[in-house]
Amino acid sequence: MSIYDFTCKNIRGEEVSLENYKGKVLLIANTASKCGLTPQYEGLEYLYKTYQEKGLEILGFPCNQFGNQEPGSNDDIESFCALNYGVSFTIMEKVDVNGDEAHPLFVYLKKEAPGLLSKSIKWNFTKFLIDRNGKVIHRYAPTTSPEKITDDIEKLL
Template sequence: MPTSVYDFKCLTPSGEQRPLADFRGKVLLIVNTASKCGFTPQFAGLEQLYEKYRERGLAILGFPCNQFGKQDPGSNDEIQEFCQLNYGVSFPMFAKIEVNGSGTDPLFSHLKQQAPGLGTNNIKWNFTKFLVDSDGKVVKRYAPITKPESIEKDIENLLG
């Protein structure tokens, strides 16, 4: 039974397994993303947080998902290109996954179990965010409407 996010491996857009242990000791913000969503402009805020805090130990991990309104229909390569061209995304993006239902990615099963949502464990929409401390423990879950800049104080507190 996984005890921290570091126990998981996730697929990169090129299809390689990347252990999240690569991020051991960092504060993580893990986000299910979509390229054609009303919240898509949050990529800009996420990138700003990443640029501001990565030297202090923040990593943002993006996981595209097409489960909500089919708002990320592209291939992994198309999604990567979109994020880089339109928002200058330089934080790690992973392969497209499912975050709810029988095909739920094991990492997201863990995240949802550790930080349930209001009234349900399921993720309600794109850009649900999970803040993870430097020990790999899930600290908090944020709703899709929560703008990245409003998480900044919580990130600073974990970075010390």
């Protein structure tokens, strides 16, 4: 099994195979619009604009499991991201990242890169860096700003 075995729905409900991202460096994050860390959208967008042409793709997965900080519909989320942060990277459909209803992609990501004390995702903006071969390289804490991931991304590009 690899990251390329998964499909997800984008924010418009269209099926997307992660196989489409073969050969790209991926940064995957669970996101939220009403979180103290929400300004990280700006940093993620900066990374995307800076490194997209070199092969970086960012996938944001809205999640409402932490403090009810992503209560809106997919349309609300898409509008919020575009209007407030100019997000142009891919936003996926809202998912659960923990528990019985966790999206299979996040079950896999947590298995491949468990957290320090447990596999569970602790909060919004947990980030996973995946290399061009689909291997999960690193898991970053929610408080790790996107800017602090720059060196790791550059090494993979």
